[in-house]
Amino acid sequence: MKCPRCQNEDPNFFAYDKGVYYCRKCIVFSRVQVGDTIEPCHLSHRIWKGKPKLTYALTEKQKQCSTKTLNYLKQGRDVFVYAATGAGKTEITFASISYYLSQGKKVAFAISRRQVVLEIAERLRKAFCELSVVEVAQDYTQVTDADLIVCTMHQLYRYPYGFDLLILDEVDAFPYAGNTLLEAIVDLSCIGQKLYLSATPSSEILAQIEAGKMEVVKLFERPHKHPLVIPKVIQRDPWRQVLYLLIFCARCQKEHKQVLVFVPRRQDCFWMAWVLRLVCKAVGIHSATHDKDKILEAFRQKQYDVLVCTTLLERGITIGSVQVAVYQAQHIVFSTASLIQIFGRIGRTFDDPAGKGVCLCQYASQSVRECIKLLEWMNDSASSAMPP
Template identity: 55%
Template sequence: MKCLRCHNEDASLFAYDQGVYYCRRCVAFGRMDVGQTPTIPDLSCRAIDVSPKLKFALTKEQEHVSEQALAHLKKGKNVFVYAATGAGKTEICYGPICHYLKKGKKVGFAISRRQVVLEIAARLREVFPTLKIVEVCQDYTKETDGDLIVCTIHQLYRYPETFDLLILDELDAFPYAGNALLKQFVDNACKGERLCLSATLDPSLQEEIDQKKVEVVALFQRPHKKPLIVPEVIRIFRLAQRLLVWHYCIQFTKQGKQTIVFVPRKKDTMFFELLLHPLKAKAIHSSKKNKDEVMEQFRNRQFPVLVSTTLLERGITVPGVQVIVYDGDHTVFTQASLIQIFGRVGRKFDDPYGRGICLCSRKNESIASCVRTIEWMNAHAASVWK
């Protein structure tokens, strides 16, 4: 027995019902009986001659990396864009997107997290105002076809044999990393080339790179040419960490700066929301029902401090934001997540600096590796792209 959607062949993951077996491994995405072929969606596809409407021209480094990536894609090769946070991974994709659309090809942009889907879709609408861009994720599934589809990786189950170019953003992030079911959805959805983007290297991707199955292009310099923010690591016991969170939030607020406090657990968001109540702090996590509203208010500077789990570690840009990590040696904060978290700081031309503070009981390997990697990227920023 084999499921033709998720390729499950484990007999223990099939169930028998009214004369037929069905797959339990992917039943959450709709029942698939043994032998049943996934329905290929009837989506619109047309040649579109489009170019991005940019407020700022790409830097020569971004243009160079974009051209390198497109050259590999034209040869039928998958590409990994290894770029520092804030270096412009999304902007590097504009050239390949335009090329594939002009050829009448279908383009998809798949992202691990719903919040980032909404942000990327909004950015793409600004850059490509003539395109019909749809986001497909939780609460956004009524319309599933457009000139450019931006979706969570989970939603790729809707699109077997669909995309000539599939852009995979932050492919090393939860829940995609190490998830065989979601990887199969990606394999099913992409009938052409993949353009993978991240500031951190996933071990499974490294294996494909070593086997020459994936080409790599790199960019470690942000458009404003200023170095990445290296986190300040403060080792102190947990109670004192809470006092320091309070201290720094007050300090940054007095300076007119907004702050994101990253915490490892949902219960920590509730604690710090109460502790920082005098600053009108609000909290956000994956289960929060009004998270879109809270994020919109924070972007509009309606309150100065946002407490978050790792939900906001990737893909979110808030101008001038400062970052504090509480309990930074907790296992939820991996090297990759810490690099992404501190990458929220100093992204904008008009405010390229800022502070990233890592509070911890001990400086574990994840923290040390994060610091080393960011320092390495700064040291190679001006040379790796050439």
């Protein structure tokens, strides 16, 4: 037996009902019976030969990476873009998106996290203002087709055999990383090439690159050409870390700088925000927060000085002039990749390309040490004349 959707062949994941076997592994998406045929989805196709509108011109290295990526895709190869946070991964894909649309082909952007789906959709609307763009995620499922589709990985189940170019952003992040079910859903939705994007490739992706199963394009220089911020590592006991945060946030408030404070657990969000309210306007947010979209937008509008959050906001979020602090950075939830992404929130804009990062911990864990080492390596690589 084999599931026609997720390719499951494990007998433990099949159940028998009224004369037929069905797959329990992917039943969360809908019931599929053994022997069923997965029909292709019906999506609109439009030939568009326009050009995206950018708020700034691509740098020479970005242009080189963009051209190299498109050339590999034209050869029928899957591509992994290994780029530093804030290096312009999204903009590098625009030439490839434009080419596929000019051929009347279908393109989608798939991302692990809902918050990033909403942000990328808005960026694509501005760049491809002549096209319709739809986000498909939790609370956004009434419309599921447009010229460009931006969705969570889970929502790809709606699009079997749907996309000629599938752009997969932050593929090393939860819940996609290591999830064989989502990998199967991704494979089913793509009839052409896959374009992977991340600043922190997993060991599985690196192994595929080494085995020649996909091409790699690297870019570690940010458009403003300032280096990635290397965080200051401060080792203190937990309560002295809190005291440090009070002083740090108070200083940032005087400098009119907002702060993202990352904490390891959901329950840490609200007591930490309560403590920080002694010196500034602070609020907490995590994945189960009911009005998280409203809170995040209020922070963007500078209604709060400090946003205390979990790793929910470690990726894809761009906020100008933000400083970053991590509380209890030695906690297991803060992996090397997570810390690189977190400190990558700093210095992403031309208006304020620098900033402060503070890594508060009881001891410098392996993840903390590797984060510093990799950020320094990316800065060294960015100074080379050509993309490595």
